[in-house]
Amino acid sequence: SQKIEQNSEALNIQEGKTATLTCNYTNYSPAYLQWYRQDPGRGPVFLLLIRENEKEKRKERLKVTFDTTLKQSLFHITASQPADSATYLCALGRDSSYKLIFGSGTRLLVRP
Amino acid sequence: DAGITQSPRHKVTETGTPVTLRCHQTENHRYMYWYRQDPGHGLRLIHYSYGVKDTDKGEVSDGYSVSRSKTEDFLLTLESATSSQTSVYFCAITGEPTSGGYTFGSGTRLTVV
Numbered sequence: 001s002q003k004i005e006q007n008s009e010a011l012n013i014q015e016g017k018t019a020t021l022t023c024n025y026t027n028y029s030p031a032y033l034q035w036y037r038q039d040p041g042r043g044p045v046f047l048l049l050i051r052e053n054e055k056e057k058r059k060e061r062l063k064v065t066f067d068t069t070l071k072q073s074l075f076h077i078t079a080s081q082p083a084d085s086a087t088y089l090c091a092l093g094r095d096s097s098y099k100l101i102f103g104s105g106t107r108l109l110v111r112p
Numbered sequence: 113d114a115g116i117t118q119s120p121r122h123k124v125t126e127t128g129t130p131v132t133l134r135c136h137q138t139e140n141h142r143y144m145y146w147y148r149q150d151p152g153h154g155l156r157l158i159h160y161s162y163g164v165k166d167t168d169k170g171e172v173s174d175g176y177s178v179s180r181s182k183t184e185d186f187l188l189t190l191e192s193a194t195s196s197q198t199s200v201y202f203c204a205i206t207g208e209p210t211s212g213g214y215t216f217g218s219g220t221r222l223t224v225v
Contacts, residue, residue: 004154008152031210032210032211034213034214036213036214041219042218042219043202043204043216043217043218043219044155044202044214044216045216046212046213046214046215047213049211049212049213089154089155091155093209093210094210095210097209098143098160098162098168098209099145099157099160099170099209100145100157100209100214101157102147102154102155102156103154104152104153104154105154
């Protein structure tokens with residue numbers, strides 16, 4: 001069955017550094033991949049979508065890469081701030097389906 | 113979240129009782145979803161809808177049913193609640209599932225005792 005893996009351990013970094021989160025998947029061929037941010041007690045919030053024919057996508061301080069050969073997406077936050085501390089979820093989808101499959105998320109802690 | 117409301121926000125119920133959670137949207141989106149979120153499992157899809165009276169099962173649909181009689185409302189029913197259904201339930205909506213992100217509600221924390 002399809003599997004999405006995100007680091008279960010929290011990523012702890014210093015303010016101002018670049019945070020890099022990883023999303024790996026197996027037994028799946030997604031047409032697109034999405035990243036979400038989730039704060040405690042809140043629902044996830046959509047950040048970025050990248051399609052399989054796109055290698056990289058940027059939005060302000062965020063950058064996402066998508067390597068279908070490695071079956072991996074990297075999510076970067078440059079010049080990180082304490083306000084970036086949250087759990088980040090990746091999700092995969094296909095054009096033939098109405099559904100998203102989510103990873104369990106990685107918690108990011110940015111120290112002042 | 114703007115355009116999507118879940119009710120109730122919190123509920124405690126007893127094993128064996130029926131429970132209905134409501135998701136209401138004002139965005140006129142076609143697609144609506146129910147997920148549950150548990151530690152170590154992430155978000156798992158229970159049921160989803162792609163139109164009025166059009167629903168389908170997700171990966172963890174056993175013990176749950178849904179109904180969508182109008183565009184704006186998507187109801188999730190636990191026919192006979194069990195302790196394994198203690199979870200946080202999220203509703204999500206989208207107008208275009210393959211090119212746009214989902215908008216999630218604030219969640220319902222359900223405890224079955």
